[in-house]
Amino acid sequence: MNSTVVFTLMLLPLAGSVFNMAFGRRLKRPFAGVIASLIVVASFVLAVVTWLDLLAKPSNQRVFDFTLFNWISSGSLHLNVGAYVDPLSVTMILFVTGISSLIHIYSIGYMSHDERFSTFFMYLNLFVFAMLVLVLSDNFVFTFLGWEGVGATSYWLIAFWFERPTAAAAGKKAFIVNRIGDFGYLTAVFLLFNYLGSLSYMKVFGSVGQLSHGTVTAIALLFFVGAVGKSAQLPLFVWLVDAMEGPTPVSALIHAATMVTAGVYLMARISPILHLSAGVGTLIAFVGVITAFVAAMAATSQTDIKKVLAYSTVSQLGYMFLGIGTGQYVAAIFLMVTHAFYKALLFLGAGSVIHGLHDEQNIKKMGALRKLMPTTAVTFIVAWLSIAGLPPFSGFWSKGDVLAGAYQKSPILWVIGAVTAMLTAYYMGREVYLVFFGKQRFDPAAKVHESTKVMTIPLIVLAILSVFGGALDLPVSDKFRFLENWLTPVFGNALAPSSMSSLSRLTLGAMDGVFAIVGIGVASALWIRSSSRPGIEPRFLASGWGIDGFYDRAIARSSTKLSESFATVVEVKVIDRATMSMGALVGLAGKYLRKVQSGYIRNYALYISIGAIVILGYFVTRAGA
């Protein structure tokens, strides 16, 4: 195992970002993007090297803790900048750098007309760096640096077109809502340090058994609060929908494939802690499955091509938390990886449509695009079938694992999950039909064109991954469960043991397939010809169950009002008055003291003499004593 490789792959994107910050604007248009993409591809290659290295080792010796340098030493707190290399973190770096590479390449085409082309790639590289820090770090504080780093880059990229007030506001919203989650994360870290005296993963996971049940539960809950913020679960999901104001590759990379899965990764990372508090697991499972359902319902009524996908992301993340909560960590990671494939593909396909239609995002004003954009259409449909869970696409296998785990824990979880699966197939079908089939509803004069190769090739690669991604973990026999065999040593006894017979497994799988077909069938029946059915697109769902509006009224507006009253009352009457009276006091003192300053030299000479005499008098009378 070579630590240089690991740290190089982590630091390369930072170097790329700094390079583009310094020289990006002087480079001719595509080069800033080409350099940024090459750097991420290099990171990916190094990640593959690390993976092969780890794969060659026996499965019980695949944990390494490398230190780059000592970061903070204060009292009993010692923190390193280090990398924790194990199958879980390597899985993460593989798919983060892999998906990032494709999206970087795609962005060269998508952002080609943008004025701040190199700035975009500077942020994108910085994001990849922060994400790699997040997943590779060997302690909770360095992870937090990455955690905040992805948050900051997410903010910059959501508000990338900050001249639009909505984009600026969406950036702020993402930042503020995430603060609530960060509060949970930090408090959990404080508790861990207080009770265990260390924050490195190795030491914490080795000694977590010493904690009382109450403490473990509190820590697990607080980490979950952090994950809820970052991964956009109920009740903190509102920021992700607004985050669609950012450029589409950003939505694909940050707000679908990678950053929002950081919460799921965190939960998987702290599986030894979650394992000790069963109640929190149940809570996570229910929050996840309810989020999945609520978001899927909201997705059925959206008219913005990206907002359907945003709600879909929230919903799929809910599934991942369902997997975490039921102890199916491998299934959750499996879904995370396959979701990254097909959701990135959906977003990039949507980006291709938006690009081709010159920034039109309303699906009601699209239609019949399959002939004009054949590659986009085919890959988008592949992604749809995959997310719908149609066998043998990747989504079928990963979602099947999660749902089977849910059934094992509680049939209620399974019922909600299965209904949501049907809804998923339906709302994505609605989007596909409205965008690519039916009548042409956009201006016929518009010059609609298929995107360039630099954009379609990533689509094709992702489509292939979406189809065959299920091969990572096929439940046909133990030999084909690659991901499970790979990740099981990480989770150990935190994994819920499978107690299902192969017959019931098979029945559940068959039912998953049926749900997918039903959802697809309903979508086809309803939307293949029609483009407007107000009865099944209520405004209540279109506004996301009114949750955002409720927050706006209950929190945002009242706190704005409170701030305003502070500005007009406290600021003016207390703070201003206090500072003004300080000024008045000085003025008053000056009014009397100015008389000393007569302007006559003899007066000053007199003062000096008096001073000299006083000092002399002191020395003569006192100093001798």
Add this chain to the structure above:
Amino acid sequence: MTVPGSWYLILSALLFSLGALGFFIRRNILIMFMSLELMLNAVNLTFVTFSRMLGDIGGQTVVFFVLVVAAAEVVVGLGLIVAIFRRRSSATADDLSIFRG
């Protein structure tokens, strides 16, 4: 026959008082300046006297510093006085009180 040290000290005290008196009661800026120099040199004399009496070279060293500072001060001070004379006919210190608070 040597002159006792106390004589020098008495002389320098006289010179210093003379200078101080001149500085306080005269209005002519040039005379005030001369009085200032007198005070400085009276102090120098004290330094030298004590240096001799105590056999410590330190006092004489200080005198050199005082001389240098005094020379620099004369340059600046006389320059100012000349500039003031150019602008006004008289040179009374009390006329120059525009820095009154």
